Amino acid sequence: MGTGQQSLQSPSLSDSTSSAKGKPSNETKPPVEVGLVIAGVLDTIDREAIEAARRRLMVELESRFADFRWTLSSVSRTEIDIARRVDPVVFLDDGQMERDLHQWDFVLIITSADLIGHHKPFALGVVSRTIDLAVISTARIDPNAVELSADDESRIERIAERLQVLVLRCLGHLNGLPKSLDPNNLMWDFDNVIELDSMTEWTADQLNAMTSNLRAIADLRLEERMRVNTRSxxxxxxxxxxxxxxxxxxxxxxxxxxxxxxxxxxxxxxxxxxxxxxxxxxxxxxxxxxxxxxxxxxxxxxxxxxxxxxxxxxxxxxxxxxxxxxxxxxxxxxxxxxxxxxxxxxxxxxxxxxxxxxxxxxxxxxxxxxxxxxxxxxxxxxxxxxxxxxxxxxxxxxxxxxxxxxxxxxxxxxxxxxxxxx
Structure with a gap:
């Protein structure tokens, strides 16, 4: 079971203000729920960086996709025992369990363990559209991994920035966006950690494609449209x-x-x-x-x-x-x-x-x-x-x-x- 669940939600707008501006109130916007599962025990640097990235993500998603009511929940799973290097598939069962339990649309598992790659020497993360899930590691996005002299504040800032890019990259993949040939695009197929620092944008076509897919996901799920006592x-x-x-x-x-x-x-x-x-x-x-x-x-x-x-x-x-x-x-x-x-x-x-x-x-x-x-x-x-x-x-x-x-x-x-x- 998840422990220490926290949620960030889109701020509510008054109905009168919304009506006056001709815009739907926040309550009438279709909801999109994203869950962050913090796997294992993380140090103070990683915890603060994840929280900073979470706040930035909320602002980014609300800005880019204002037609939706976003919820960004966080669950800490400190009881998950992780080794220094792990195969990312070991997190899939726990991620699915949390997703099914909380009925999230997407789940992102964040760990400090170094992920083993089967097609690459190592992996910063893996993505699965089959189960609407991604696993992301903070091990190699920490400046301390290559620059031992980095101070705590700069480490937190850089980890948060790179983590935000990785999460947006994963959300793009989970919503069906193809890879981009532009090194500045969030869907760029990067080769190293440094390239994450220049990945900052989505094109208008990508935003439209994601909006269309998110709208389909945000529709009432089939089990909510069917009478429970009549479905086989x-x-x-x-x-x-x-x-x-x-x-x-x-x-x-x-x-x-x-x-x-x-x-x-x-x-x-x-x-x-x-x-x-x-x-x-x-x-x-x-x-x-x-x-x-x-x-x-x-x-x-x-x-x-x-x-x-x-x-x-x-x-x-x-x-x-x-x-x-x-x-x-x-x-x-x-x-x-x-x-x-x-x-x-x-x-x-x-x-x-x-x-x-x-x-x-x-x-x-x-x-x-x-x-x-x-x-x-x-x-x-x-x-x-x-x-x-x-x-x-x-x-x-x-x-x-x-x-x-x-x-x-x-x-x-x-x-x-x-x-x-x-």
């Missing part, structure tokens, strides 16, 4: 899948599941090894070529559903401490995660099918194929090769899923959830 779990998930289809699709695209075969080496190794063994076995050719197309399609479908369910369960991708809660945020996260894994495995299946089709059609002479495919009464056609490779791909994917269980759980969760390392 299946019906609720179906409605969420349809109403939030764009958000789900964006989350899947950010996760880049088509790179699963390259990123998950154990899965790919197991699947390819199985494919090669099956291709060199005459019984496989005889059995597969004699099957009907409908049976082959059924095998492919069963293998896809079975491997997706197995991998999701084995890697504990949907395990949550608030599993009894039924909210739109939780539903979107679970649907996006499941479909991301499904798309990743579908990519592996398609790759196995294409490779096996090319190899079987080009490397095996016709007399050998006719001898191995004894069950085929008529001439062996291209469609028989398609059936063969469909069966091989289905079996290979199943064995590949077993290989995926040997993937480090932290790394698998990183591949599935993390869109970008900062």
């Amino acid at each position: 779990k299946f019906g609720f998930y179906a409605r969420v899948a349809w109403s939030e289809r764009r958000e789900i699709l964006n989350g899947i695209l950010e996760a880049e599941p088509w790179l699963f075969p390259l990123r998950l080496s154990r899965l790919t190794t197991a699947a390819v090894s199985t494919m090669l063994v099956l291709m060199m076995t005459s019984e496989t050719w005889d059995m597969a070529m004699s099957q009907s197309i409908s049976i082959v399609l059924g095998m492919v479908l069963v293998s896809m559903c079975g491997t997706t369910a197995y991998v999701v369960a084995r890697q504990q991708l949907l395990v949550r401490r608030q599993d009894r809660l039924l909210s739109e945020q939780i539903a979107v996260s679970k649907i996006t995660t499941t479909l991301t894994v499904t798309c990743g495995l579908a990519t592996s299946l398609l790759t196995l099918f294409i490779v096996s089709l090319i190899l079987s059609y080009t490397l095996f002479a016709q007399p050998v194929v006719e001898k191995w495919g004894l069950s085929v009464q008529n001439e062996i056609l291209f469609s028989h090769y398609v059936r063969l490779c469909g069966v091989i791909a289905a079996f290979s994917l199943c064995i590949g899923a077993l290989g995926a269980t040997f993937e480090d759980q932290s790394y698998f969760r990183h591949v599935t959830f993390v869109d970008e390392e900062l």
Whole structure:
């Protein structure tokens, strides 16, 4: 549970003043709630810098996006035990728990631990659109990391400034903004900490895009529009899948599941090894070529559903401490995660099918194929090769899923959830 929760909210405006100016009162503005989770025990410098950054962020967000009623809450989780260097995915469960508990729109976890990068030597932060969450480290944005003579006041000021930039960069990503080629833009893909100091602006197009996305997020959530006593779990998930289809699709695209075969080496190794063994076995050719197309399609479908369910369960991708809660945020996260894994495995299946089709059609002479495919009464056609490779791909994917269980759980969760390392 979070402790020491504090909130900053947009100041209330009187209805009379708002009406006189023709502007909506603060109470009628759509709300956007952002949560800051302070993970672990921080020193005085970091605590003061985070509080300073929090106040600046409130001013910045209210200025840039005045059409919304902003709430910036802070929860201290001092009981979280962190090492000097940690994998950022260890914070995901706690972040999701706090987000579900407080019904925040976005959650930002701030830690003093140095974050381990899987695609970079180190990471200042990671972002996940799948679960509307980001993890940010203060370890390397402290001037003391490179300039031991910096005094406390300048350290607090610089950490606060850089932390503000990182938070805005993460919020931009979480709202679907692409990277920018302008070094002064907040969406610049920076290479080092020093570049954060020059990242200060958003373009008008970026602000409009963020405003549009924030307006959609600020709408009443689906569970608030439905009568609690009439909603079923299946019906609720179906409605969420349809109403939030764009958000789900964006989350899947950010996760880049088509790179699963390259990123998950154990899965790919197991699947390819199985494919090669099956291709060199005459019984496989005889059995597969004699099957009907409908049976082959059924095998492919069963293998896809079975491997997706197995991998999701084995890697504990949907395990949550608030599993009894039924909210739109939780539903979107679970649907996006499941479909991301499904798309990743579908990519592996398609790759196995294409490779096996090319190899079987080009490397095996016709007399050998006719001898191995004894069950085929008529001439062996291209469609028989398609059936063969469909069966091989289905079996290979199943064995590949077993290989995926040997993937480090932290790394698998990183591949599935993390869109970008900062």
